[in-house]
Amino acid sequence: MAASSAISSTPSSFLHKDVNLSAFPSSCSNRSQFSSSKWGKTRSKNIVSVMSPQQTERKPSTTGSVKNVMTMTEKILAKGSERSQLVPGDNVWVNVDVLMTHDVCGPGSIGIFKKEFGKNAKVWDREKVVIIPDHYIFTSDERANRNVDILRDFVKEQNIKYFYDITDRSDFKVNPEYKGVCHVALAQEGHCRPGEVLLGTDSHTCNAGAFGQFASGIGNTDAGFVLGTGKILLKVPPTLRFVLDGEMPDYLLSKDLILQIIGEISVAGATYKAMEFVGSTIESLTVEYPLSMEDRMTLCNMVVEAGGKNGVVPVDSTTYKYLEDKTTLPYEPVYSDSQARYLSEYRFDVSKLEPLVAKPHSPDNRALARECKDVKIDRVYIGSCTGGKTEDFLAVAKLFLAAGKKVKVPTFLVPATQKVWMDVYTLPVPGSGGKTCAQIFEEAGCDTPGSPGCGACLGGPRDTYARMNEPMVCVSTTNRNFPGRMGHREGQIYLASPYTAAASALTGYVTDPREFLQ
16 A cells, blocks of 8 residues: 555455564674664555454544544644644644743743744743753753753743742752653643643654644744744644554563554654554553553654654543543543545554564664574663653563562663652552562662653763763663664664563563563
């Protein structure tokens, strides 16, 4: 099926065949060369499962101004632009519901805002701007510290309502307002709401699409304009539909699913496209254990690694339950209509998938974890907006508990937010007899959990905790493995799920978690 063809979402449009990952070439080596190896043959545009999902009929919206057949993304942007209908390629001015910025891009965005709107200009809505220091926080770097000072001054000047400040970097716990990684904090603090438009000066803002909203990263120039007007000019993206069916095996996590998808379509396969995730694996009404909100965040978080403009998951009871104690603001979810048209549709039988890694130096350099068993590693890093949430640490603890062994390489743990850090130290791990993650990590010989934040995910100043300051091989639950991403340019990063990262920590080699979970 040509990627450029517009097709309907009926299952009869596709042939049915099994996905057989074991057919991939075994090409892991201990020291990968600096190039993203491609599979020998041309990649299929569609992976199709044996099972066809039940198609839930969605009638065109009859509420508000949106009344025509559209995808979720098209409906959200139609609502935001006060249009009754949009099609891919339309350019529209969209009203922004939330704008987020942080310590890396905030100062630049503020500078552009003041230059273009005036030194005494006021932001369009002080309650719709969310400012979250999180990237370069626990460092002695003067320029990094100055960035947070600039944010603080701007918040005071503009009377911004939502600013999650840190004033004492020596002990994050004495800063009750400090949260940590912006994308996880946005969800925990109730800034993610179905049907809304959320923009942020960070490429992984697409994380919030897990809540059935349009969420995308923007640059400082666009952010400066949004600060002054509350609007942005957007081109409506076409939508790729990903149908995930089948019961998730107990050795897989959502990180494996998104690595599978990116490996299939490549890092350019969704360039300026929406990625919509549906299917029985996700939907709470069709499987006993649907993907949690944190699972869905992991899926949407990495759509940008495929070039995606945004990722989105339909709202269901799982979404509503998560939001119960997060927000009191009204919101209106939207759903893709049954006759909505998609650029392409991909189907996966999740029950047949195996644990994966993305080898250096690209997120689409996909390989089976078991095929990389001879890759010796120097360290393991568990953290970030992708792999540093509460459920990620519970997964690591579960595998350590099942194995009953100590790690063989330094294993660094960086909770995404202060709430996640508290969960690591207080939540009992199921089946552990009341032990917390922190206790299990200590028994396994891991490093003491670090201060919540982005940590070494994007390298940062040289004194950043767990930064790779020497050429090393690291298995990481983060989202990117480009040269220099976590510090040293000659460092090699294998992206993996928390299960695979934990299993690799116990052996000192890239390891399939089934060695300990089955």
